[in-house]
Every structure is written in structure tokens, then in C-alpha cells.
Amino acid sequence: MTTNEEATAIKNIITRAVEQNPQNSEILKAFEPIIIMQRHLAAQSSSKSLDYSLIDKEKLRAGVPVSRQIKLFLPEDSLKEIAILMATAVKEGMPQLTENIDMISGLIQEDKLKPADYFKAFMDDNKAADDWGKNLKTSPSNASFLMSLVSRVALEQRAKEITAALGAFDWEKGCCPICGSFPSIALIEEEGGKRFLHCSSCGQDWRFTRVSCPYCEKEELKGMDYFYIENKTQESAFVCDKCKKYLVTIYRAGKVFARDMDISAISLIHMDIIMQGKGYEPMTACVWNVLS
Ligand SMILES: [Zn+2]
Ligand SMILES: [Zn+2]
Structure with a gap:
């Protein structure tokens, strides 16, 4: 599918969702440009591939997700580019956040705020992620909102590469075999x-x-x-x-x-x-x- 066909497919899915639940049309419409951008970016391959041969299918069978076997984020990942593109999509869907998102995006552009540091903090300790960007006078909730959208793109790229590399595997847990999160x-x-x-x-x-x-x-x-x-x-x-x-x-x-x-x-x-x-x-x- 081309980028335009992908975007049209997502718009059609959202139109049907709005028909079924018109009371949620506002939030569905707000997420439309965000999801279109996320799917588009996630379809590209990750900037640095990992050594997927380190993933042990026996550990998966025993319930150890990939995220506890190898590091899913690398400092070299192109998280900055993804963050700047996601910021434009957030502004399109949620124009009320424009001022704040522009400020965050500007700091990322100038390398004053590094998405890679956020993910490092996140992997090491959830609390550290809360402190990320604390001294930069940005809205922490908008910054972490943007970062969770970025995280999805980076993790989806990895998930696709991992499942392609692994082929079929056994997994019996209620949490995600790739990143270990619980289902939504x-x-x-x-x-x-x-x-x-x-x-x-x-x-x-x-x-x-x-x-x-x-x-x-x-x-x-x-x-x-x-x-x-x-x-x-x-x-x-x-x-x-x-x-x-x-x-x-x-x-x-x-x-x-x-x-x-x-x-x-x-x-x-x-x-x-x-x-x-x-x-x-x-x-x-x-x-x-x-x-x-
Ligand atoms: Zn329960
Ligand atoms: Zn997952």
C-alpha cells in the first residue's frame, strides 16, 4: 500500500468506528492524524537492527518476554526524527496543544531534550522517566504523552522485525511476548x-x-x-x-x-x-x- 492508501484505509476504519460509537467521535478524530503517522513510521525498518539470534524460544515458552532477554531501545535509534514527526501529527489532531508541543519539539530539535534519555530512564526506572525534562519548563504530561507515541513507533518496528526473525513460537502468558506490557x-x-x-x-x-x-x-x-x-x-x-x-x-x-x-x-x-x-x-x- 502507498502512504496515501494507508491513510485512506485508517480514515475509513475511523469513519466506521464513529458510526458505531458517535459519542466518541471527538477523540477518534483527534487520534486520526496521530495513528496515520504512527502506522506510516512503524512500517519503516528500525535505524539499527538488533541481534535477534540472542532471543531464546525456550525462555519465551517459559514466559520471559523479549524485552527481558534483549534491550529493545538503542541509543542510536532515530528517536529524534520520529519525535519531531509525531509532534506535527499531535498538533494536527489536538491543536489546543500546539504551543506546548512546539516548545517540546523545539527542545528536541536543538538536542536539549533527548528522547533516547527518556527511554533509558524508562527502562531503568519508571520514576526517572517522570523526572525527564523536569528542568526544561515544558509540560511533563505533554512531553510524556509525545514520548509514549514515539515509543509505540519504535517498539512496533522492533516487534515486526522480531516476529519475522523468530517465526512461530510458544507463548502462554497474558502479557505481551515482545515488550511485556499487559493488553489494552x-x-x-x-x-x-x-x-x-x-x-x-x-x-x-x-x-x-x-x-x-x-x-x-x-x-x-x-x-x-x-x-x-x-x-x-x-x-x-x-x-x-x-x-x-x-x-x-x-x-x-x-x-x-x-x-x-x-x-x-x-x-x-x-x-x-x-x-x-x-x-x-x-x-x-x-x-x-x-x-x-
Ligand atoms: Zn485477574
Ligand atoms: Zn507489546
Whole structure:
């Protein structure tokens, strides 16, 4: 597909999502240029390839994700270029952030703010990432919003290269085999009933059993609890009463329409609002589901 065809495909998916959940049209439209730019950049190969032969399939089988076997971010990665391009997409979708994003983008351009340092801090210690850019008079929340969008692009490039290099492998955990994050959304195929989990940190999808909670792995042989909204049978939220987490879930009959799992997740933010209102927490924080 050309860049234009890719962009049109994403716009069509967003148009259908808006038709199904018109109440979320504003946020879906705000994310449109961001997702178009992310998919476009993630389709390019990473600037520096890793030695994927270091990944051990036996460790994967035992539940050790790739992120705990090799370093997924390198200081040489072209994170600066990705950050500057993502900043333009954020301004297009969220013009109210223009002033702040311009300031952050300017600092990155001048190397006063280094995305690579953010990721280094993030890998070493989450708290350090909070301090990143603290002395530069930027809005820390906008800077980390931008960095999480950049992180997705870099991790998706890696995830694609890793899965191509590895071929088939066994993985039975509820967290992502590549980056170790918990899923943002699940998809259940109506025919056959298989459940697939999706990671919004790196874009990876993997199959997971229907009878246990992806977060705490509690097994429930009688069937798990799902919350539905009246008249909406294609959308639900899986809930676990042991760990008090939820996972938005969609059902798919056939494969008629192209899907984008992140767009599906954003189109279900009304579920996030309801479930968080009931005292449950999402399995993972995404840029769209952190409500408080
Ligand atoms: Zn992942
Ligand atoms: Zn659980």
C-alpha cells in the first residue's frame, strides 16, 4: 500500500468506528492524524537492527518476554526524527496543544531534550522517566504523552522485525511476548471462540486462553465475567474480581472489514469510563484510557 492508501484505509476504519460509537467521535478524530503517522513510521525498518539470534524460544515458552532477554531501545535509534514527526501529527489532531508541543519539539530539535534519555530512564526506572525534562519548563504530561507515541513507533518496528526473525513460537502468558506490557483490548472470534489480546505499547497480537484472567491468571472454569451495555452485543468488558482489572473486548463475526485494534480500543472509551466508575482498573495505561 502507498502512504496515501494507508491513510485512506485508517480514515475509513475511523469513519466506521464513529458510526458505531458517535459519542466518541471527538477523540477518534483527534487520534486520526496521530495513528496515520504512527502506522506510516512503524512500517519503516528500525535505524539499527538488533541481534535477534540472542532471543531464546525456550525462555519465551517459559514466559520471559523479549524485552527481558534483549534491550529493545538503542541509543542510536532515530528517536529524534520520529519525535519531531509525531509532534506535527499531535498538533494536527489536538491543536489546543500546539504551543506546548512546539516548545517540546523545539527542545528536541536543538538536542536539549533527548528522547533516547527518556527511554533509558524508562527502562531503568519508571520514576526517572517522570523526572525527564523536569528542568526544561515544558509540560511533563505533554512531553510524556509525545514520548509514549514515539515509543509505540519504535517498539512496533522492533516487534515486526522480531516476529519475522523468530517465526512461530510458544507463548502462554497474558502479557505481551515482545515488550511485556499487559493488553489494552481483546478480540473474540465468534466462530470458534478464540480470544486474541492486543498490546498498544508495541502493536503485537497473541492468542490467549478464554478461561483465565490475562492479568492475574486466575482460572475460572465456569466462564469469566463480562460486562455488556444494553443493545451492544459486539462490545464488552472482561472483568476479574480477583485483581479488579478489566479488559475491553470486541467480538468479530467473519473478517468483512479491516480492523485496527487501537482504533477499536479508543472507540470503546465509554466502557473505560463505566468500568473505572465501578472501581476497576485497566490492565494497562494507554494515552486514551487514563481518565483521572
Ligand atoms: Zn507489546
Ligand atoms: Zn485477574
